[in-house]
Amino acid sequence: MKTTEYDPKAMEDRWVNAWTKRDVFKAIPDARKKFYLTVAYPYPSGSMHVGHGRTYTVPDVIARFKRMQGYNVLFPMAWHVTGSPVLGIAERIKKKDPKAMRIYGELYKVPANVLDTFIEPKNIVKHFSDEYRENMTQMGFSIDWSRQFLTITPQYSKFVEWQYKTLHSKELVKKGEHPVRYCPGCDNPVGDHDLLEGENATINEFTVIKFRCDDIILPAATLRPETIFGVTNMWLNPDIEYVKANVGGETWLLSEEAAEKLKHAGTIVNVLDRISGEEFIGRSCTDPIGRREVPILPAPFVDSDYATGVVMSVPAHAPYDYVALRDLKSEIEPVSIIETDDVDSIPAKVIVEGMGIRDQKDKKLEEATEVLYRTEHAKGVMKKSIKGYGGMPVREAREDIIRELIEKGDGGIFYEFSQNPVVCRCGTRCYIKILKDQWFLEYSNPGWKEKTHECLGGMKIVPEETRQNFSYFIDWLRDWACTRRVGLGTKLPWDDKWLVEPLSDSTIYMAYYTISRHLKDIEPGGLQPEFFDFVFLGKGDIGKIAEKAGIDDKRLQAIRDEFQYWYPSEWRLSAKDLVGNHLTFHMFHHTALFPKNCWPKGIVVFGMGLLEGNKMSSSKGNIILLSEAIEKYGSDTVRLFLMGNAEPWQDFDWRDSLVKNAAKKLKQFYEHVNHALSMENDIPVRDIDRWLLSRVEESISETINALEGFQMRKALQSAFYNILNDLTWYTRRCKPNSTVLKAVVNKWVRLMAPFTPFVCEELWSRMGKEKDFVSLAGYPEPDTERIRPQIIQEEEMIKALLKDIQSILDVTRVEPKTIHVYIAPEWKWRLFKLIKEGKTIKDAMGDPEIRKNGKLTATLMQKTRKDEIPEIVLTPEEEHSTLSDAVEFLREEFKADIRIQKTPEYDPENKAKNALPMKPGIYIEA
Numbered sequence: 022m023k024t025t026e027y028d029p030k031a032m033e034d035r036w037v038n039a040w041t042k043r044d045v046f047k048a049i050p051d052a053r054k055k056f057y058l059t060v061a062y063p064y065p066s067g068s069m070h071v072g073h074g075r076t077y078t079v080p081d082v083i084a085r086f087k088r089m090q091g092y093n094v095l096f097p098m099a100w101h102v103t104g105s106p107v108l109g110i111a112e113r114i115k116k117k118d119p120k121a122m123r124i125y126g127e128l129y130k131v132p133a134n135v136l137d138t139f140i141e142p143k144n145i146v147k148h149f150s151d152e153y154r155e156n157m158t159q160m161g162f163s164i165d166w167s168r169q170f171l172t173i174t175p176q177y178s179k180f181v182e183w184q185y186k187t188l189h190s191k192e193l194v195k196k197g198e199h200p201v202r203y204c205p206g207c208d209n210p211v212g213d214h215d216l217l218e219g220e221n222a223t224i225n226e227f228t229v230i231k232f233r234c235d236d237i238i239l240p241a242a243t244l245r246p247e248t249i250f251g252v253t254n255m256w257l258n259p260d261i262e263y264v265k266a267n268v269g270g271e272t273w274l275l276s277e278e279a280a281e282k283l284k285h286a287g288t289i290v291n292v293l294d295r296i297s298g299e300e301f302i303g304r305s306c307t308d309p310i311g312r313r314e315v316p317i318l319p320a321p322f323v324d325s326d327y328a329t330g331v332v333m334s335v336p337a338h339a340p341y342d343y344v345a346l347r348d349l350k351s352e353i354e355p356v357s358i359i360e361t362d363d364v365d366s367i368p369a370k371v372i373v374e375g376m377g378i379r380d381q382k383d384k385k386l387e388e389a390t391e392v393l394y395r396t397e398h399a400k401g402v403m404k405k406s407i408k409g410y411g412g413m414p415v416r417e418a419r420e421d422i423i424r425e426l427i428e429k430g431d432g433g434i435f436y437e438f439s440q441n442p443v444v445c446r447c448g449t450r451c452y453i454k455i456l457k458d459q460w461f462l463e464y465s466n467p468g469w470k471e472k473t474h475e476c477l478g479g480m481k482i483v484p485e486e487t488r489q490n491f492s493y494f495i496d497w498l499r500d501w502a503c504t505r506r507v508g509l510g511t512k513l514p515w516d517d518k519w520l521v522e523p524l525s526d527s528t529i530y531m532a533y534y535t536i537s538r539h540l541k542d543i544e545p546g547g548l549q550p551e552f553f554d555f556v557f558l559g560k561g562d563i564g565k566i567a568e569k570a571g572i573d574d575k576r577l578q579a580i581r582d583e584f585q586y587w588y589p590s591e592w593r594l595s596a597k598d599l600v601g602n603h604l605t606f607h608m609f610h611h612t613a614l615f616p617k618n619c620w621p622k623g624i625v626v627f628g629m630g631l632l633e634g635n636k637m638s639s640s641k642g643n644i645i646l647l648s649e650a651i652e653k654y655g656s657d658t659v660r661l662f663l664m665g666n667a668e669p670w671q672d673f674d675w676r677d678s679l680v681k682n683a684a685k686k687l688k689q690f691y692e693h694v695n696h697a698l699s700m701e702n703d704i705p706v707r708d709i710d711r712w713l714l715s716r717v718e719e720s721i722s723e724t725i726n727a728l729e730g731f732q733m734r735k736a737l738q739s740a741f742y743n744i745l746n747d748l749t750w751y752t753r754r755c756k757p758n759s760t761v762l763k764a765v766v767n768k769w770v771r772l773m774a775p776f777t778p779f780v781c782e783e784l785w786s787r788m789g790k791e792k793d794f795v796s797l798a799g800y801p802e803p804d805t806e807r808i809r810p811q812i813i814q815e816e817e818m819i820k821a822l823l824k825d826i827q828s829i830l831d832v833t834r835v836e837p838k839t840i841h842v843y844i845a846p847e848w849k850w851r852l853f854k855l856i857k858e859g860k861t862i863k864d865a866m867g868d869p870e871i872r873k874n875g876k877l878t879a880t881l882m883q884k885t886r887k888d889e890i891p892e893i894v895l896t897p898e899e900e901h902s903t904l905s906d907a908v909e910f911l912r913e914e915f916k917a918d919i920r921i922q923k924t925p926e927y928d929p930e931n932k933a934k935n936a937l938p939m940k941p942g943i944y945i946e947a
Contacts, residue, residue, distance in 0.1 A: 027688055029654075029780070030655065032780060033655065033657075036161075039794070041158075045163070045797065048165045050582070053092060054093065056087040057591055058094075058592040059097065060076060060077060061596065062098060065101075065102065065146055065149035067129055068130075068149065068648070069153055069647040070647055071632075071645045071675050072630030074650070074660075075627070075630060076594075078660050078663050078664060079594060079625070079664070079733060082776055088796065089799060095165060098157065098166070098168075099169050099172070100169070100171045101527060103509050103522075104505075104522065105215050107145045108509070110145055111139060114140055122136075160647070160651065161656055161778045161779055168538050170533070176543065177530075178510075178511040179548035179552075182511060183548075183553040184529060185503075187614055188613060189515065192463075193462060195460070195461055195463050195500075198458075198459065199500050199501070200286065200436040202224065203452055206445060206449030207445060209505055209506060212522055216446065217448070219440055219442060222438040223438070224438065224439075227329075228244075229242050229434065230242075230309060230333065232255060232306040232333070234274075234317070236272060237272050238274070239257075239273075240273050240433075242328035242331065242332075242437070243333060245335070246422045248358065249310055249422065250311065253335070254316045254334045254346075254353060255306055255316070255318070256332040258298045258320055258325065258330065259302050260298065261298055261325045262298075263295070264276070265296055267293060268288060279328065280292060281452075285453065285454055302317060304316075305317060309426065309429070309432070310425075327437065329435060334346070336353070337356055337367050338369055340369045340372060340386050340390050340393060341386055341390060343373055344381050348380055358403065358407055359401040361400045369389075373389060395490065399492065438453065456502060459502050460519060462500065464609060469609060469613060475612070476611060479620065481622065482623070482626075483623070484626065490600050491600060491604070491605060491624075494601045498601075498605060503521060508523075511526055528607050529611060529614060532619075535588055539576075543572060544570075547570035547571045551566050552577075555581060557584060563578065589615075589618070590621055594627065595627065597627060597670070600626060604626070627670060628667065628672040628673065631672055633675070633676055650680075655687075657687055657777035664734065665734055666679065668732055668734050669731055669733055694766045695787070698766065698787055704759070706760075707758070709751065709754055709816070710755075710758050710761045711809050712751075712815075713765060714807050715809045715810075716743070716813065717765050718804050719739075719803075719808060720743050720744050720747075721740075722803035723736075724739045724772060725800075737776060754910055771798055771800060774795045774796060774800075810892070810893050815899075815903040819903070819907050823911070823914065826840060826943055833945070837916075839946040840911070840919050840920070840946075841928065841943070841944040842920065842922065842941045843922050843928065843932060844897055844941055845936035845941070845942075847870075849881075849938055851868055852882070853890055853894060853938045857894075877934075900939065901923045905921050908921065929944070
């Protein structure tokens, strides 16, 4: 079928140049309906890998899809360079740190002469932002590059100043003390981009509950203090050495790591002795609320480097505890203390058994814990039997119990990372430190939380189940340290000793994109807060503000008009590890700064990337550079694989064998289309042609529905693989009709253009469309009048018959001479109709012929579900006619005589009895 040389690299170069020359993706407001989406801008401190490729391909597919649907699409990009990562990298390069030199020299393949210049942070930013843009361009991303900026651009800093002055005026930025991730080596708070390890670690606030064992306190740290009423035992690790320490005048037993963490958090801790956990196993301790004695049991799973190393066991509501007791074959009975709408027994048991969790090492335990935690937080109510708290929602009970424990001296607060270790780029382990005289965003403010919940309620969330996570984090977030003293970034307007930290300067930059192209030639000094008040809020005297900005009224109004045209964004896309910070901050800040009509409309959350089954990690060298993947396979193949391997919110797995298969399939697509374009014949339209046209229209409808829901894998299944398979069947089934094939590929190329733009532009140009880009052509709309459900069903029956015959031949290994095909008798059609209508055996027995076949009827009604019966069931006459028309095809397939029998004329083995409507009986003579 090969007709034209297939050269992906040449195609990519040709169409990148053509798009760039014509400025095809520059977005300017016009009369069209707009569509605006953004994705997390990258921190260019290293090379792009295929995980980044997936992150940016998803929004590009959607941008291209909506553009072809006739929308005016804005898909912008910028570079996030604030913070201290590049400073740390420069310092490590200057010191010739072996790990840094390996990552940048060997993994990222930075030339030695360029690497030498990385002692200057600006050179790191310049090199990698240029490399990112080149990779993104090679991948065919339809980005409006006229809007790009760096987050240290003076005009952007003015935008950040406006944001923080406004928040400060609303008393949402305050001075106080708060826990932060802190690097003792740098003596500075650190953000995600400052870290070598633990970049996704958040700070969890544990409640310490003081259980007493004689004169020693066992400080059990928990995220769920309300479950104290369900504690059945205490866990200590018998294999680790604990310390006995004076903590605030009390004697505590805790892990050595926990003692160190308390010191960094500002607590005075004096270690008195070291004691093996084994010494306490078999003893008991007392809970501070109910004064119940509970046994201390051994638990090798207790991590000395997580929280205090002392864990209270609540097996009814903690999957880990339930499984641990089950593994110990303990006779301890779980105590259920929380009710939800859908669980009224032992919740941990229900979820553990439902997920088939085997033992304490089962990786599904973490997921089970998270699901149960979220469910009980959102819908849980304390059982009425719980004294003082019965009937209270879990979230309310939790706060009251924390307050009671602390007021009575039976509890405290312990801060811990969600994952360990957390390591700064300088190589120092980070701890949680309580900073004083620090500036904080007051995310604890009840009114602000309420507005943010309102914002969430009006948004689309993909996947929908993530909505519960957002709701949890809105409630969970406390005050956030929004400044630091070292790094790159914007100075806090009213306290210039501080810089706005990287996450906090990146909450509403989507608004800045809408006007960034206008601000590039305006002097930063003219961009005072009143400028942004006018542009974003319509406040102020246009004449005075324009004069101060050094522009005329008309231009200032045009800037505001552009903001109003694009805002709010339809979709914001980012990774699932940012749900608890950036994406939730994004909602908080919009509700504080903008009117409701400018609040975000939707969020899509991405999964993570795996490489041959293992988590991708630059620091461990476990990545595939995007540039190398493009060089090896071509951009369209990379796009096709990344979009087809998993849905965006699922983790994808880059496997070389699967990428090669995607390349093979893409070439088949190219060759199918070229073959169709080269064909010329004059064949009348047949049912098999109508079948192909029907299937294509169905695929178009399925693709559009999937894309509207960001279901990339599902969309590709319909747009690509289904049509590829249908064309394979069509060319096997008949001599192709050139007119039909040309109509099909015209739609197919447009259908695939958002996914594989380079090959589709090439094919579109070969259709005589040289003056137009497929990127700007109309996306196919399904023509429902072309869909012939009965013809589709007829062809499905022929496919099924072919498969059944082949299965028999595979088993018998005979060379067929004659294949007899038997059509089911009339009474079976009537029976199927009754099953479809939900009738009973009693109803069926009203038909004399059905009653005559009572035993078989009972069997069929028992075996056959009504949803297994197609919507369209051919009549016996239609089935006979369809199969008779396919005789030549079947004869050619099996090199045997084919005999279709409506009434059995020759049936030596009584195979006709197996015949069912749409599923003929088969007898093969060798």
